Each structure stands twice: as C-alpha cells, then as structure tokens.
Amino acid sequence: MILEAKNVSYFYKSQRDKLILDDVSFGFACGRLYAILGPSGAGKTTLLSLLAGLDTPVQGEIRYDGIPVTPKDLAKHRRNHISLVFQSYNLIDYLTPLENVKLGGRGDPKMLLNSVGIGEEYWNRSVLQLSGGQQQRVAIARALASDAKVLLADEPTGNLDQATAWDVTYLLKRIAHQEGKCVIVVTHSRELAQTADEIIQIGGGHAGAAQ
Amino acid sequence: MNSFQRAWRSTLRRPVRSLLLLLVIVTVSLSLLCGMACRNASVQTQDLTRQAVGAGLRLDGNESNRTKRLEETADKIGTHKPGYLDEGDLDGVHIRKLETAYGTQWQTWTDNSFDSLLLEDVEAVAAVPGISDYNVTTKITAVNPVNFTRIEDPDNDQYSDIGGVTLLGNRKLELNSYVLSGSVTLKQGRMIGPEDQDVCVISEELAELNGLHIGDSLRFNDCHDPENAPVWEAAIVGIYQAQQPIQPLMSGDTYRWENMIFTDLRFPEKAENETAPCYEHAYFQVGDVDEYEAVKAAVEAVNIDWQRYDLIDRNGNFATMSSNFHDLEKISTLLIVLTFAAGFIVLSLVFLFWTRNRNQEIGILLSLGFGKGSVTGQFLLEALLITLLSFGLILILAPVASRAAADYLVADQVEQSEIQRDRDASRVMYGSAQPEQTVTGVEVEITGEMWRLSAGGVIALIFISVGAAAIPILRKKPREILSELS
Numbered sequence: 001m002i003l004e005a006k007n008v009s010y011f012y013k014s015q016r017d018k019l020i021l022d023d024v025s026f027g028f029a030c031g032r033l034y035a036i037l038g039p040s041g042a043g044k045t046t047l048l049s050l051l052a053g054l055d056t057p058v059q060g061e062i063r064y065d066g067i068p069v070t071p072k073d074l075a076k077h078r079r080n081h082i083s084l085v086f087q088s089y090n091l092i093d094y095l096t097p098l099e100n101v102k103l104g105g106r107g108d109p110k111m112l113l114n115s116v117g118i119g120e121e122y123w124n125r126s127v128l129q130l131s132g133g134q135q136q137r138v139a140i141a142r143a144l145a146s147d148a149k150v151l152l153a154d155e156p157t158g159n160l161d162q163a164t165a166w167d168v169t170y171l172l173k174r175i176a177h178q179e180g181k182c183v184i185v186v187t188h189s190r191e192l193a194q195t196a197d198e199i200i201q202i203g204g205g206h207a208g209a210a211q
Numbered sequence: 212m213n214s215f216q217r218a219w220r221s222t223l224r225r226p227v228r229s230l231l232l233l234l235v236i237v238t239v240s241l242s243l244l245c246g247m248a249c250r251n252a253s254v255q256t257q258d259l260t261r262q263a264v265g266a267g268l269r270l271d272g273n274e275s276n277r278t279k280r281l282e283e284t285a286d287k288i289g290t291h292k293p294g295y296l297d298e299g300d301l302d303g304v305h306i307r308k309l310e311t312a313y314g315t316q317w318q319t320w321t322d323n324s325f326d327s328l329l330l331e332d333v334e335a336v337a338a339v340p341g342i343s344d345y346n347v348t349t350k351i352t353a354v355n356p357v358n359f360t361r362i363e364d365p366d367n368d369q370y371s372d373i374g375g376v377t378l379l380g381n382r383k384l385e386l387n388s389y390v391l392s393g394s395v396t397l398k399q400g401r402m403i404g405p406e407d408q409d410v411c412v413i414s415e416e417l418a419e420l421n422g423l424h425i426g427d428s429l430r431f432n433d434c435h436d437p438e439n440a441p442v443w444e445a446a447i448v449g450i451y452q453a454q455q456p457i458q459p460l461m462s463g464d465t466y467r468w469e470n471m472i473f474t475d476l477r478f479p480e481k482a483e484n485e486t487a488p489c490y491e492h493a494y495f496q497v498g499d500v501d502e503y504e505a506v507k508a509a510v511e512a513v514n515i516d517w518q519r520y521d522l523i524d525r526n527g528n529f530a531t532m533s534s535n536f537h538d539l540e541k542i543s544t545l546l547i548v549l550t551f552a553a554g555f556i557v558l559s560l561v562f563l564f565w566t567r568n569r570n571q572e573i574g575i576l577l578s579l580g581f582g583k584g585s586v587t588g589q590f591l592l593e594a595l596l597i598t599l600l601s602f603g604l605i606l607i608l609a610p611v612a613s614r615a616a617a618d619y620l621v622a623d624q625v626e627q628s629e630i631q632r633d634r635d636a637s638r639v640m641y642g643s644a645q646p647e648q649t650v651t652g653v654e655v656e657i658t659g660e661m662w663r664l665s666a667g668g669v670i671a672l673i674f675i676s677v678g679a680a681a682i683p684i685l686r687k688k689p690r691e692i693l694s695e696l697s
Contacts, residue, residue, distance in 0.1 A: 054578060054690035078689075079580025090575045094224040095217075102212045103579060146579070 001027035008060035033176040035196035053077035083143035087155035089135040091127040098123040104145030112141040133164035218592035236601040239554035248613035250543035269523040270493040323489035332515040341506035343498035346386035350491040352479035355437040357430035359421040362469040372463035375434040376470040378479040400449030407475040412449035416469040433484040562680030577689035587681040
C-alpha cells in the first residue's frame with residue numbers, strides 16, 4: 001500500500017463531541033482508481049484532506065509507503081507524494097495553462113498538456129479564457145506534473161457537463177492504469193464511482209469497501 | 212516555478228493592483244523625502260539665519276559702579292573727608308553749595324567726561340579677534356534747531372518742553388539698534404560712517420516739513436542758551452524712514468522720533484556746547500555667530516576696568532529668529548514620523564486586503580506543496596518589485612515635490628518670523644542682513660543620505676507590513692484556507 005489511513009478519527013475543534021471520522025482505516029495501492037462515496041457531511045473531503053496532508057487526524061495516522069506522515073512533514077508530503085485536483089479547478093489566474101502546469105513540479109508541461117487534450121493554441125492563453133472542462137484538464141495536467149504517486153481528486157467532475165465529466169473520468173482511469181498512479185476520487189457521482197476499481201463508502205463517520 | 216518568477220508574473224499581469232500599491236509606495240516615499248528635505252532646509256535656513264541675523268555684545272555703563280564712583284569722587288572733592296561735602300570739581304563731578312530760603316542745599320552733577328564709556332576701553336574690546344565691526348552711540352542729546360522747524364503735535368501743550376530736537380551720535384549708523392532692528396531704513400542718501408564729521412541723517416517727515424534735501428545743512432546750538440550759544444552745522448547725508456512709530460525715550464515733542472536726528476559720533480557734544488562726548492552704548496558685532504561664546508570669553512578677558520561696565524549678550528536676536536525654524540524642523544520631524552506611522556497602517560491594510568483577496572491562490576500554492584514561507588516570500592518580492600518601480604518614479608518626482616513642500620514651509624516660517632520681527636522691532640536687536648535674503652539662498656536638495664534613508668525606511672515598512680499581513684496566513688492550516696474556497 002502506498003497510502004494508508006490507520007485508525008483515523010477526526011473532529012472539528014469547534015464541535016468536539018461530533019466525530020467526522022471515527023476510527024477509519026483503509027489502504028490505497030498504486031495502479032488503481034478509488035472512489036470515495038457518501039452523502040454530504042459524511043467526511044469524504046475530510047478524509048481526502050487528511051490523506052493529502054492538508055490537515056492532521058485527531059487520532060490515528062496517515063502513512064505513506066509505510067512511514068507515518070508527521071505534522072512536521074506535511075508540506076513535504078504534499079510537495080513530493082501527493083497531487084491534488086479540485087472541483088473548482090483552482091488554477092492560478094495570472095498564470096497561463098503552461099505556467100500553471102509548471103507550478104506542479106518536474107514533468108514536461110507541454111507533453112502533459114497534450115496528454116490531457118489541451119492543444120498548443122491554449123497553452124499561453126489566460127486560464128480564464130478556457131472552458132470548465134479545459135480548466136479541469138489543465139488542473140489534472142498540473143497534478144500529474146508533480147510526479148507524485150498519489151493523485152487525489154475532490155469532486156473533479158462536479159462542475160462539468162456529462163460528456164466532459166466522462167472524458168475526465170476516463171482520463172483519471174487511464175492515469176491510474178497506464179501510469180500506475182494511485183488515484184483517489186471523492187465523488188457524489190455513482191457513474192464515476194462505477195468506473196473505479198474500488199469504492200469506499202463513507203457514512204456516519206465509518207468507511208467500508210463496497211466493491 | 213520559483214517565488215520570483217511567480218511574483219514577476221503576478222506584478223505584471225495584475226496591473227490595477229500593482230498600480231495601486233505603486234501609488235501608495237510613491238506617496239509614502241515622497242512624503243518621507245519631503246519631510247527629510249524640509250528638515251534639511253530648515254537646518255540650513257537656521258544656520259544661514261544665524262549667520263545673517265548675527266549676534267553681538269553690547270557694552271553699557273554699570274549703574275551701581277557709577278553711583279560708587281560718584282560717591283568716591285565726591286569724597287575726594289574739597290576737604291577729602293568721607294561723608295562731608297565741599298564745593299569743587301573733580302573727574303567730571305561738580306559740587307556746589309546753594310543758599311536757598313530753606314537753607315543750604317548741595318548740588319551735585321556730572322558732565323560727559325564722567326558718564327561716558329571710555330573710548331580706549333571700547334577700542335580695546337573692538338580689537339578682540341572675532342569682533343567684525345562695532346558702533347558707539349552717544350546719549351540722546353537735546354539741542355535747539357536753528358534753521359529749521361521741528362515737528363510738533365498741535366494738540367500738545369509745549370510749555371514744559373524745551374522746544375528742541377534730539378541728536379544721536381553714531382560711529383557707524385549701519386550698526387545702530389534702530390537700523391539693525393529694521394525700525395529705521397534709509398530712504399535716500401547714505402549711512403554715517405566712522406570717518407564722517409558734521410553730518411546728519413534726518414527723518415523723511417522732518418525733511419518734508421522743511422523742504423530739506425540731501426546736501427542741505429542743519430544748524431543747531433545749545434537749547435539751554437539758544438540766544439548766545441555757538442551754532443554748529445551738519446550736512447544732511449541721508450533721509451530715513453521709520454517702518455513703524457518708535458517709542459520716544461522721554462516725553463515731549465523734543466524726543467518724538469520724527470525729531471530724532473542721527474549724526475556722526477562727535478557732533479552732539481559740539482551742538483550741546485560740551486567739551487567731551489558722552490558715549491552711552493557700544494555694540495560689537497561678532498563675525499561668526501558659531502564662535503559667539505569664544506568671542507565673548509575673549510572680550511571678557513580684555514584688560515579694562517570691568518566694574519565700570521555691563522557686557523550684555525545680544526544673541527537673543529538669532530535665538531528669536533531661528534525659533535521659527537526650530538518649529539519648522541519639528542514639523543518636518545513630525546511629518547517623517549507621521550508618514551512612517553501612516554505608511555505602516557496603509558501598507559498593512561493594503562497587504563491585508565491583498566492577502567485576503569488571494570486566499571484561493573494561497574490555498575492552491577499550499578496544496579501544491581509550496582511552504583508558507585515561499586508564499587509570503589512571493590508577496591514580499593511582489594511588493595519589492597513594485598517598490599523598485601516606485602523608486603524610479605520617485606527619482607523624477609521627488610526633487611520637484613520636496614522643493615515645493617520645503618519652499619512652502621520655509622516661506623511660511625519666514626513669514627512668521629517676519630511678523631515676529633516686526634512685533635519685536637523696537638525691543639530686539641537684529642543683525643544687519645534681512646532674513647528674506649538668506650532664505651532665498653537655501654538649497655532644498657535631496658541628498659544621497661536622504662535617498663538611502665527613505666529607501667531603507669520604505670523597504671523596512673514593506674517588510675513589516677507584509678509580515679503583519681502574512682500572520683493570518685501563517686496561522687491557518689491549508690485545509691482551513693481551502694475550506695473557505697469551497
């Protein structure tokens with residue numbers, strides 16, 4: 001397992017009596033696409049944040065390649081091990097698509113943009129001139145540029161039309177299967193979830209493998 | 212992509228925000244430079260004013276010593292028995308016994324030789340290195356006008372007035388206190404100098420009343436015996452104008468200022484039919500006011516009978532004059548301090564607003580693994596890049612702006628000092644140069660040190676402001692920032 005959640009619990013400091021995650025354990029392997037499903041408020045995004053090193057669990061630990069990620073190592077974990085894709089694309093608006101991908105890290109940005117279907121004519125435009133689907137593809141290219149083994153995506157198709165959502169879904173699946181990355185997607189979409197190799201159902205603070 | 216590359220792109224591609232910050236930094240820097248330039252100008256002005264307004268020392272007779280000398284001399288007259296009087300004359304003291312209806316009365320009086328400052332003492336002081344020039348003035352001498360009419364107030368009862376005019380002898384009229392204070396200015400002709408003999412400078416009112424001109428002569432004699440006393444003639448070399456009414460030293464039209472006639476040093480004694488002059492004051496001008504204390508010490512070391520004299524400081528003039536410029540210096544310093552404080556507040560608010568508006572960007576960068584230091588560093592670099600651009604603009608604007616600001620403030624202070632000078636005209640003795648002449652010579656320049664201080668100050672402000680604005684970022688977890696976005 002490249003990434004593991006071990007007996008992870010989490011609550012907000014303002015609501016200590018309400019556990020968002022309660023003793024959740026799960027492992028994620030490279031070359032597979034995982035879908036985390038669950039109703040709103042079930043803790044999907046929280047789990048993703050903990051896996052991404054954006055926050056630390058109240059109890060339990062996150063392990064990367066068998067090694068616990070300590071609070072001190074969070075920035076390093078995010079920089080070297082994890083790449084993130086957001087529902088709202090989160091591109092930096094004063095950078096071009098090419099420069100946004102360069103932000104991601106070491107990969108060849110042109111090749112990466114080509115691989116996600118962004119043609120050369122878009123590379124040096126303002127990202128604000130791109131469609132939602134194109135922006136999400138740029139965001140995925142940026143995530144891939146980090147060369148991290150784990151790609152975490154929070155509702156990556158949430159703002160896209162159905163056709164574009166399928167394109168992005170297959171892109172993520174291809175990344176998992178062809179590039180051997182561990183892709184973990186938080187989604188509400190059952191269609192997207194059904195394309196995943198494994199579905200993790202979250203509800204009432206607990207997680208369980210559904211497939 | 213490193214912090215500098217991101218900062219560069221952000222600066223160029225967000226022109227409105229960059230221009231706003233540029234404007235703030237230019238304003239803060241210009242205010243700082245203006246403050247410094249004004250401060251520098253005020254220091255220069257003070258220095259020039261001190262030099263131009265000048266300082267001096269005045270030598271007067273000591274009144275206690277006069278009384279003591281009078282008693283001692285009286286004791287030596289006649290029987291030479293202390294406590295007993297006798298008729299006689301000695302060293303300018305005269306004692307006479309008068310038999311009156313009330314019994315025997317003793318009359319004691321002194322002549323000019325007793326009351327006068329000793330000219331050799333005055334010259335000894337004038338010879339002290341550092342004394343650039345000096346004037347000696349006689350006592351106010353009432354004399355009879357022979358060939359002209361004096362100015363009279365028609366409403367005044369002239370019964371108790373002696374019907375004369377007054378003479379004031381001067382070695383060098385230019386250094387007379389009325390002239391130095393600006394109360395009296397020359398309208399026509401010239402001042403009286405040390406080499407002059409039998410010359411006078413009259414008021415324009417007196418000249419107008421009698422139709423007198425430069426080159427005409429006035430004739431005087433002793434007002435106590437106008438019928439028999441010899442007549443003395445003085446040529447008019449100048450006509451003066453009083454800038455404001457001068458308070459007469461005594462009552463009566465004899466002593467009104469329009470009837471005051473400046474003469475050469477030895478003329479009054481002749482006109483009043485005296486055999487010796489009566490020098491009342493001596494004024495010594497110190498060449499370099501910065502050397503004032505040293506010159507004063509050297510004067511005090513001159514070997515004369517100091518018990519006979521009072522040496523009076525006349526440096527209150529430049530203290531009075533330059534007090535206005537001290538105020539300007541204070542105002543400038545306050546401007547600098549306020550600019551720093553206001554600059555800090557404004558820049559902190561700008562950066563706070565800036566970081567709040569860039570939450571998404573901060574969240575993205577943090578999620579991509581950039582450290583908080585890298586994000587803060589980018590903001591700092593952006594601010595510094597804009598600051599560099601600002602400095603280019605300030606290089607062009609600052610000399611003009613600081614010149615305008617300093618000119619305005621200095622002119623304002625000069626005006627204040629002029630008002631003060633007019634107010635003090637009859638009370639304070641000034642140097643010979645006019646203040647406005649010095650102020651036009653002040654160079655309002657921005658020195659290298661000012662540039663360095665201003666640049667250092669603004670950069671320090673940027674660091675502090677960005678640091679203060681970055682605190683909320685540094686305290687937040689990346690997830691909190693990202694949560695705010697979703």
